Amino acid sequence: xxxxxxxxxxxxxxxxxxxxxxxxxxxxxxxxxxxxxxxxxxxxxxxxxxxxxxxxxxxxxxxxxxxxxxxxxxxxxxxxxxxxxxxxxxxxxxxxxxxxxxxxxxxxxxxxxxxxxxxxxxxxxxxxxxxxxxxxxxxxxxxxxxxxxxxxxxxxxxxxxxxxxxxxxxxxxxxxxxxxxxxxxxxxxxxxxxxxxxxxxxxxxxxxxxxxxxxxxxxxxxxxxxxxxxxxxx
Numbered sequence: 001x002x003x004x005x006x007x008x009x010x011x012x013x014x015x016x017x018x019x020x021x022x023x024x025x026x027x028x029x030x031x032x033x034x035x036x037x038x039x040x041x042x043x044x045x046x047x048x049x050x051x052x053x054x055x056x057x058x059x060x061x062x063x064x065x066x067x068x069x070x071x072x073x074x075x076x077x078x079x080x081x082x083x084x085x086x087x088x089x090x091x092x093x094x095x096x097x098x099x100x101x102x103x104x105x106x107x108x109x110x111x112x113x114x115x116x117x118x119x120x121x122x123x124x125x126x127x128x129x130x131x132x133x134x135x136x137x138x139x140x141x142x143x144x145x146x147x148x149x150x151x152x153x154x155x156x157x158x159x160x161x162x163x164x165x166x167x168x169x170x171x172x173x174x175x176x177x178x179x180x181x182x183x184x185x186x187x188x189x190x191x192x193x194x195x196x197x198x199x200x201x202x203x204x205x206x207x208x209x210x211x212x213x214x215x216x217x218x219x220x221x222x223x224x225x226x227x228x229x230x231x232x233x234x
Contacts, residue, residue: 006063006067008080009064010129011061012084030054030058035224036224048224078143078144079136081143086122108124148172154170
């Protein structure tokens with residue numbers, strides 16, 4: 001891939017679905033790599049950008065908030081802004097992350113835990129979408145805004161990225177509970193009651209048979225130190 005693709009919609013706006021789409025289209029996708037928070041908290045964005053050189057596409061934190069730096073470092077890149085109703089978004093954030101706290105979310109929102117900080121998170125949400133639209137004003141060919149909860153159409157994404165339509169079902173990852181159908185609910189129950197060791201073994205087997213992208217399909221378990229060191233050695 002010559003140009004990078006950066007998903008800059010906030011978490012819980014269909015970014016995982018778009019990540020799956022980019023995998024299908026042949027991109028090497030990276031999502032949240034927790035160890036990168038160490039460098040971001042120190043203000044070392046340059047290290048993170050060197051890490052980014054090894055990938056074709058980006059989604060989730062921290063890439064959402066590094067779109068200006070990625071735009072400057074990789075001219076000609078394409079940016080996709082996934083959108084969602086603010087009230088629905090914060091409800092999903094609280095439901096999904098609960099009272100957990102991570103350094104990456106601390107860097108992104110100013111507080112790693114959405115519970116009790118809903119207004120803080122919503123302020124970041126509103127500010128981000130406004131700044132993205134201001135930044136790309138007059139550059140409509142570089143930015144696609146899409147609401148994946150209202151669309152299951154390959155056309156706008158493939159047209160924007162210059163890809164032919166794939167002969168595959170449009171993926172929908174991380175469905176909210178209210179959108180589960182009966183089959184989804186049965187699958188979710190089975191997933192919950194199956195010991196993790198068996199779920200992991202199943203994924204490894206399917207990965208070996210090349211019918212599953214694997215647990216680390218978004219490269220989240222990569223050690224940045226190793227990758228950047230190899231890059232510097234080259």
